Amino acid sequence: xxxxxxxxxLFDPGERQSGSWMxxxxxxxxxVLYETHVRVYFCTRPKPDADGMYLSYLAYLDLDRRNLLDxxxxxxxxxxxxxxxxxxxxxxxNPISVIRDxxxxxxxxxxxxxxxxxxxxxxxxxAISRDGGESFVRLGDGPVLxxxxxxxxMLGSPRIRKFGATWYLWYVSxxxxxxxxxxxxxxxxxxxxxSEDGLNWVxxxxxxxxxxxxxHECQACPDVLFAGGRYHMFxxxxxxxxxxxxxxxxxxxxxxxxxxxxxxxxxxxAGMEVSAxxxxxxxxxxxxxxxxxxETYMLYQGNxxxxxxxxxxxxxxxxxxxxx
Amino acid sequence: MKWIKLGKIFDPAExxxxxxxxxxxxxxxxxxxDDRVRIYFSTRERDRSGKYLSHVAFVDFDQRMQRILxxxxxxxxxxxxxxxxxxxxxxxxxxxxxxxxxxxxTTGWNRKVSVSADAAIGLAISHDQGLTFERYGSGPIMxxxxxxxxxxxxxxxxxxxxxxxxxxxxxxxxxxxxEEAPLDRVYKIAHATxxxxxxxxxxxxxxxxxxxxxxxxxxxxxxxHLDGRYHMYFCYRxxxxxxxxxxxxxxxxxxxxxxxxNWTRADEQAGIDVSAEGWDxxxxxxxxxxxxxxxxxxxxxxxxxxxxxxxxxxxxx
Numbered sequence: 342x343x344x345x346x347x348x349x350x351l352f353d354p355g356e357r358q359s360g361s362w363m364x365x366x367x368x369x370x371x372x373v374l375y376e377t378h379v380r381v382y383f384c385t386r387p388k389p390d391a392d393g394m395y396l397s398y399l400a401y402l403d404l405d406r407r408n409l410l411d412x413x414x415x416x417x418x419x420x421x422x423x424x425x426x427x428x429x430x431x432x433x434x435n436p437i438s439v440i441r442d443x444x445x446x447x448x449x450x451x452x453x454x455x456x457x458x459x460x461x462x463x464x465x466x467x468a469i470s471r472d473g474g475e476s477f478v479r480l481g482d483g484p485v486l487x488x489x490x491x492x493x494x495m496l497g498s499p500r501i502r503k504f505g506a507t508w509y510l511w512y513v514s515x516x517x518x519x520x521x522x523x524x525x526x527x528x529x530x531x532x533x534x535x536s537e538d539g540l541n542w543v544x545x546x547x548x549x550x551x552x553x554x555x556x557h558e559c560q561a562c563p564d565v566l567f568a569g570g571r572y573h574m575f576x577x578x579x580x581x582x583x584x585x586x587x588x589x590x591x592x593x594x595x596x597x598x599x600x601x602x603x604x605x606x607x608x609x610x611a612g613m614e615v616s617a618x619x620x621x622x623x624x625x626x627x628x629x630x631x632x633x634x635x636e637t638y639m640l641y642q643g644n645x646x647x648x649x650x651x652x653x654x655x656x657x658x659x660x661x662x663x664x665x
Numbered sequence: 666m667k668w669i670k671l672g673k674i675f676d677p678a679e680x681x682x683x684x685x686x687x688x689x690x691x692x693x694x695x696x697x698x699d700d701r702v703r704i705y706f707s708t709r710e711r712d713r714s715g716k717y718l719s720h721v722a723f724v725d726f727d728q729r730m731q732r733i734l735x736x737x738x739x740x741x742x743x744x745x746x747x748x749x750x751x752x753x754x755x756x757x758x759x760x761x762x763x764x765x766x767x768x769x770x771t772t773g774w775n776r777k778v779s780v781s782a783d784a785a786i787g788l789a790i791s792h793d794q795g796l797t798f799e800r801y802g803s804g805p806i807m808x809x810x811x812x813x814x815x816x817x818x819x820x821x822x823x824x825x826x827x828x829x830x831x832x833x834x835x836x837x838x839x840x841x842x843x844e845e846a847p848l849d850r851v852y853k854i855a856h857a858t859x860x861x862x863x864x865x866x867x868x869x870x871x872x873x874x875x876x877x878x879x880x881x882x883x884x885x886x887x888x889x890h891l892d893g894r895y896h897m898y899f900c901y902r903x904x905x906x907x908x909x910x911x912x913x914x915x916x917x918x919x920x921x922x923x924x925x926x927n928w929t930r931a932d933e934q935a936g937i938d939v940s941a942e943g944w945d946x947x948x949x950x951x952x953x954x955x956x957x958x959x960x961x962x963x964x965x966x967x968x969x970x971x972x973x974x975x976x977x978x979x980x981x982x
Contacts, residue, residue: 426848427780427839428814454783457776459748464809481811488785488809490802490863494748518748525747540811 343595343612345639345654350620352402352412353650354385362398362419364388368647369436369562370640372631373446373474378403378413379633380474381640382420382448383651384435394455396423397433399448399477409638409653421448421468421477429454429464429484436562436627438501439474446470447539448477449510451497452484459518459525463497464488465510467539486510486534486542494518495527498561501539508539509601511549511563511574519557519581526581528556531563533601549604550576550596557581560594562627565601568637569662572598575611575639577626585645587615590624593641613639613654620649637662666896666919666936668963668978673944675724676974677708680736682722685710691719691971692757692885692951693964696767696795701725701734702957703795704964705741705769706975707756718744719754719774723795728958730977742769742789742798750775750785750805757885757951760795761822761862767791768862769798770831772818773805780839780848784818785809788863807833807857807865816852819885822862829859830925832872832886832897840880842905849904854883856925872928873899873920880904883918889954891961895922898935898952898963915950917965937963937978944968945976 354363368384380403386395398419405411424430430452437450448470451463464484468477486496495515502509513529531549534542552558560578567573574596583589595611596604616622621643629640637656643649677690686708696703704726707719721741725734742758745751751773759770771787785805789798809815816836823830835855839848854873857865875881886899897920903913919935920928940946945967953964961980967973 425814425838427777427783427836427850429809431779455778456748457778458752462748467811481814483809483811483814485811488750488804490788490804490806493745493750493802493804515748517746520747527748 342610343659344657345612346657347616347621348410348653348655350643350649351404351410351640351651351653352381353620355649357415360417362387363400363415366397366646366648367651368397368642369438369627370629370642370651371437371439372629372640373439373441374631374633375403375406378406379409380404381651382437382439382474384433384437394460395433397435397453398423399434399437399450401474406633409633416475420470420475421450421479424452424466424479425482428452428482429462429487430466430479431455432461434466436498438499440501440503442503442539444471446474446477447501449485449499449501451499459494459527463495465496465499465512480540485540486512486544489544491546492532492544495529497529498563500562500564502565504567506537508536509565510534510536510542511565513561513563521582527559528581529559529561531560531576533563545602549602550594550606553594553606553608554578554580559584561591564629566630566632568632572601573630573662574598574604575613575628575630577628578608579624579626585623587623590615590644591626591646593625593628613641620644621652666934667981668937669981670937670940671730671977671979673967673974673976674726674730675704675706675733678973680724682708682736683720683738683740686720686722687711688972689719689970690722690974691966692953693966693975694757694759694953695955695957695962695964696760696762697728697955697957698794700728702728702730702955705758705760705795706971707754707758716776717754719756720744721755721758721771730957730962737796739797741796742771742800745773745775745787745800746803749773749803750783750808751787752776753782755787757819759821761824763862765792767795767798768822769795770820770822772820780815780850783809784816786817786820786833801863806863807831809835810867812869813855813867816850821885821887823888825890825925827860829862830888831857831859831865832888833857834884834886840904846905850882851880851904852882852884854886854899873897873918874930876918876930876932877901877903882907884915885951885953887953889956889961893923895925896954897921897928898954900950900952911947914948915970917949917952936980944973951975
């Protein structure tokens with residue numbers, strides 16, 4: 342079992358008065374390491390419109406590499422514009438995953454569009470930075486990973502990785518929309534695609550994880566790292582109804598694999614639980630694990646899907662990521 | 666090419682169609698069977714909000730295209746489920762005999778908020794000579810892509826030399842003529858190939874040069890191989906004012922190719938134009954070319970995008 346020491350809430354845009362475009366929410370943290378600082382890309386939102394609908398933008402904050410609780414910089418404006426009229430990402434770019442690739446950086450993101458019969462739809466886009474991650478430009482007006490016969494809607498939650506020369510994308514695909522008393526709720530699960538160039542993708546075509554919460558379990562944010570000779574995935578999962586409460590809210594799960602395709606789910610090993618009180622007492626979700634200067638850390642969101650910010654935890658044990 | 670007009674051959678008001686049709690018989694496309702020619706089209710109903718839903722229906726003609734034998738009495742293919750790409754309509758449907766099966770390439774429509782709708786191409790398969798179709802998955806086989814951001818539709822599929830070729834359209838941009846005007850879409854014809862009819866490789870280029878202007882809308886390509894050449898018919902129009910302004914509505918365009926890659930546009934050789942008066946005097950759109958008993962036919966819609974039915978022309982040879 343993993344043992345994490347919670348280091349506390351790192352950042353809450355609502356407390357910082359960071360600007361109208363960064364009114365609330367710090368979601369989907371994704372780390373890129375620099376010599377003197379650790380950059381955390383994340384998604385943030387202005388106030389909702391009159392109908393309660395949100396936009397979401399890409400942002401970053403920089404942490405002092407020697408003291409990760411010290412925020413040295415917060416970006417001043419969105420790093421990526423929203424998409425043009427009628428495109429898949431007209432209303433938001435969230436969640437995100439950022440990767441360095443030589444002199445360039447790429448962000449893979451879920452684009453938000455709005456529909457009549459269901460609130461939103463999503464597909465995965467890509468944008469590139471050639472100024473060290475200060476700004477991103479999309480590579481096309483359309484998505485880089487789009488719908489298919491068995492992935493009909495709600496593609497999202499991308500996590501981009503490169504192992505050797507091959508690009509891997511873990512993501513989620515919608516299975517069905519459930520009718521509820523309020524808005525329809527989507528059911529989605531974790532999948533994988535691979536690519537030679539990060540642009541032309543071969544979808545693996547099946548759900549990677551078994552279900553623990555029944556037919557309508559939602560699984561998201563498949564955060565994969567390679568350590569101790571095998572692949573580890575931290576992810577979040579929840580029920581499809583009443584998920585904004587402590588009982589039904591997101592939890593962090595864990596699975597491991599030797600080949601990236603066949604995964605053994607062992608949520609009981611994840612070791613990351615909700616707190617008794619406070620900002621992460623109802624849910625913990627959207628984990629992102631990274632290694633830095635001999636330590637392993639997890640960034641994650643708390644209550645209300647990250648409305649109240651991002652927290653940080655440090656791995657206490659095991660230290661060696663060996664077989665456990 | 667020279668076409669002899671045979672007039673309007675089907676008026677949806679004269680038949681009892683399933684699904685509470687309120688008119689429209691759009692984008693007629695033929696499946697030539699042993700004893701009949703089955704012509705699929707899209708008809709419309711209004712939903713509770715007053716908006717249209719497009720449904721697939723068909724009419725059977727004898728092989729001389731002179732007599733109506735039957736019209737579809739049951740659902741040919743239902744609409745997609747909640748949140749699916751084809752939840753609010755299928756229009757058009759392109760059918761292709763493939764051994765014992767009939768493949769249908771559908772254009773599915775779903776309603777959006779900032780623009781009226783989006784579209785993607787689905788596949789459905791029939792094992793009963795096209796009476797009914799089952800979806801190949803609840804999602805599309807051709808959807809938006811990096812450089813094809815929306816409105817992917819109007820597939821026409823043909824097999825040449827063991828390869829499936831698809832001609833289709835995708836949207837480039839949504840634009841307004843003026844600040845108060847509604848948004849209009851711009852779309853163009855493209856090409857993709859496949860070895861199985863399911864997984865497609867796109868060319869990534871626009872294959873038909875514009876003649877009106879950069880915002881010309883090109884739609885519904887249909888291709889036939891005759892006398893050693895590939896002939897493409899399609900329709901095209903201005904981006905704005907195309908519903909009601911004289912001269913801005915759909916016309917039938919034409920291009921030819923010898924290699925399926927390079928197309929020469931030659932609308933003046935289309936061999937068909939709007940009539941001086943009558944059902945196809947303001948507009949001609951949604952052409953579909955097919956061959957039956959050594960005759961080559963052109964199905965198409967006239968005024969009001971096919972609200973009042975479709976007509977037929979035969980190639981003079």
